[in-house]
Amino acid sequence: MGGLFSKQYHLHRHPVGRSDNHVSVKSGGDFTPTKREIAAFEAGIKLGALYHQFVGSPVGMRTASSLEKAIEESISLQPYVRRVEVRIDRDMLSENVFGYGELEGRMIWALVEIEYEGEVISARLEYDRERSYPLMSLK
Amino acid sequence: MGGLFSKQYHLHRHPVGRSDNHVSVKSGGDFTPTKREIAAFEAGIKLGALYHQFVGSPVGMRTASSLEKAIEESISLQPYVRRVEVRIDRDMLSENVFGYGELEGRMIWALVEIEYEGEVISARLEYDRERSYPLMSLK
Amino acid sequence: MGGLFSKQYHLHRHPVGRSDNHVSVKSGGDFTPTKREIAAFEAGIKLGALYHQFVGSPVGMRTASSLEKAIEESISLQPYVRRVEVRIDRDMLSENVFGYGELEGRMIWALVEIEYEGEVISARLEYDRERSYPLMSLK
Amino acid sequence: MGGLFSKQYHLHRHPVGRSDNHVSVKSGGDFTPTKREIAAFEAGIKLGALYHQFVGSPVGMRTASSLEKAIEESISLQPYVRRVEVRIDRDMLSENVFGYGELEGRMIWALVEIEYEGEVISARLEYDRERSYPLMSLK
Numbered sequence: 001m002g003g004l005f006s007k008q009y010h011l012h013r014h015p016v017g018r019s020d021n022h023v024s025v026k027s028g029g030d031f032t033p034t035k036r037e038i039a040a041f042e043a044g045i046k047l048g049a050l051y052h053q054f055v056g057s058p059v060g061m062r063t064a065s066s067l068e069k070a071i072e073e074s075i076s077l078q079p080y081v082r083r084v085e086v087r088i089d090r091d092m093l094s095e096n097v098f099g100y101g102e103l104e105g106r107m108i109w110a111l112v113e114i115e116y117e118g119e120v121i122s123a124r125l126e127y128d129r130e131r132s133y134p135l136m137s138l139k
Numbered sequence: 140m141g142g143l144f145s146k147q148y149h150l151h152r153h154p155v156g157r158s159d160n161h162v163s164v165k166s167g168g169d170f171t172p173t174k175r176e177i178a179a180f181e182a183g184i185k186l187g188a189l190y191h192q193f194v195g196s197p198v199g200m201r202t203a204s205s206l207e208k209a210i211e212e213s214i215s216l217q218p219y220v221r222r223v224e225v226r227i228d229r230d231m232l233s234e235n236v237f238g239y240g241e242l243e244g245r246m247i248w249a250l251v252e253i254e255y256e257g258e259v260i261s262a263r264l265e266y267d268r269e270r271s272y273p274l275m276s277l278k
Numbered sequence: 279m280g281g282l283f284s285k286q287y288h289l290h291r292h293p294v295g296r297s298d299n300h301v302s303v304k305s306g307g308d309f310t311p312t313k314r315e316i317a318a319f320e321a322g323i324k325l326g327a328l329y330h331q332f333v334g335s336p337v338g339m340r341t342a343s344s345l346e347k348a349i350e351e352s353i354s355l356q357p358y359v360r361r362v363e364v365r366i367d368r369d370m371l372s373e374n375v376f377g378y379g380e381l382e383g384r385m386i387w388a389l390v391e392i393e394y395e396g397e398v399i400s401a402r403l404e405y406d407r408e409r410s411y412p413l414m415s416l417k
Numbered sequence: 418m419g420g421l422f423s424k425q426y427h428l429h430r431h432p433v434g435r436s437d438n439h440v441s442v443k444s445g446g447d448f449t450p451t452k453r454e455i456a457a458f459e460a461g462i463k464l465g466a467l468y469h470q471f472v473g474s475p476v477g478m479r480t481a482s483s484l485e486k487a488i489e490e491s492i493s494l495q496p497y498v499r500r501v502e503v504r505i506d507r508d509m510l511s512e513n514v515f516g517y518g519e520l521e522g523r524m525i526w527a528l529v530e531i532e533y534e535g536e537v538i539s540a541r542l543e544y545d546r547e548r549s550y551p552l553m554s555l556k
Contacts, residue, residue: 049188131513196491213474216515322459326465416450
């Protein structure tokens with residue numbers, strides 16, 4: 001990269017030196033990911049993308065279905081997606097003083113199914129009420 | 140989910156029936172992901188998030204470094220991130236008639252390192268010039 | 279605001295001292311905006327919102343219409359909107375190696391019509407080919 | 418526009434026919450906006466942009482200042498901006514189970530000052546607690 005990039009940012013929350021870490025993970029320097037790891041990675045990309053692209057969109061009871069459809073079709077274009085479903089929780093839609101709300105992460109239920117070279121991975125975004133967190137997880 | 144959600148959207152680009160597929164992937168119904176699969180999934184989330192949250196931001200030579208820093212610090216907050224680096228390619232920054240440009244995916248070089256229960260996975264976003272695609276990959 | 283906020287950022291591109299400026303704009307301290315100014319302001323909000331919310335969304339020939347509809351319905355919820363039209367230029371849709379593209383500002387043609395207390399303002403987002411800029415303007 | 422665009426979306430919440438409306442607003446077909454209307458329009462664009470570009474970004478006490486700075490510098494690049502200030506309300510920052518939160522509209526206080534051909538307009542984004550709405554207004 002040379003002079004193209006000007007700075008670095010490292011997190012120092014972990015005592016383990018990062019420079020050695022790759023070597024310690026697997027011996028022999030074999031870091032080739034498995035097909036399932038790649039499929040899981042691709043699933044994560046899709047959920048991260050849909051969340052951060054569309055959170056903040058104005059949404060209401062009248063428009064939730066067109067937003068669901070647009071999100072599904074949009075994400076369906078990405079590589080290795082074989083299925084995507086998005087639901088916006090109508091019960092969580094709140095109307096502000098102007099009669100609408102905004103899409104929040106906790107309102108979204110989403111399922112993506114990734115197929116990478118024959119391996120299939122499903123992942124889900126779902127609000128975890130106990131932990132008050134919009135949790136993404138491999139099924 | 141009951142009546143909460145009103146519709147479904149399935150992709151029909153794959154001949155394999157999706158309903159049987161989970162069963163066929165692994166016998167015995169054991170779909171528990173490995174730690175490395177989860178780490179890869181988490182890495183994907185971070186790259187998908189940073190890409191779709193920040194693409195479109197006005198950016199120029201004068202402001203690229205503050206945007207890099209904000210992206211890094213923002214993504215560093217997400218679960219299991221132990222390192223994140225973001226570089227905006229100054230050579231790709233184009234100035235429009237008003238003297239600035241917008242962040243495009245191809246301008247971003249990013250590295251995330253995820254640590255999940257002792258397993259470390261690195262992933263990268265990097266512009267693939269040959270394929271003209273901002274490629275995300277496991278290292 | 280007190281101690282809530284910790285810093286300030288001022289632009290120093292203009293020689294005129296900003297602190298005096300409000301006073302100099304209109305004498306008599308009368309800064310009450312007109313209805314048309316408010317309508318113009320509201321029109322700007324809508325175009326800025328739709329641009330920065332949706333730019334970056336994966337889009338292709340097959341999905342452009344659902345994205346158009348979702349953008350229109352989403353923005354239609356915002357205050358004082360009486361009409362909104364969004365078109366994605368199919369001729370600009372480019373397919374990457376995976377067969378899709380991303381929504382860019384220059385692909386969007388949008389019209390918003392704001393009605394504020396009887397005053398109507400129309401604004402447009404349209405790609406200015408001569409200046410290579412996605413221009414927003416009052417009609 | 419010809420065949421480029423394939424559909425239209427009109428809101429039917431207003432009884433007044435939109436086709437006649439432009440004519441009725443001002444007699445004589447003079448729709449040229451004033452400089453102050455243009456400045457107000459530009460101010461709206463900036464607030465709409467910053468809101469919808471950055472809402473959803475992961476943010477915490479440790480990273481709020483870098484996000485504020487990036488937003489300010491990013492928006493400062495846009496046309497006719499002569500001042501921009503952004504504050505993220507630390508008291509509203511909530512930590513989820515993983516120790517961070519996301520930028521919500523109600524957390525943002527922002528001021529933009531637009532100068533268009535000598536006319537200066539200030540606009541503000543501020544949470545209206547009474548109405549529970551992140552209100553954008555001309556000062």
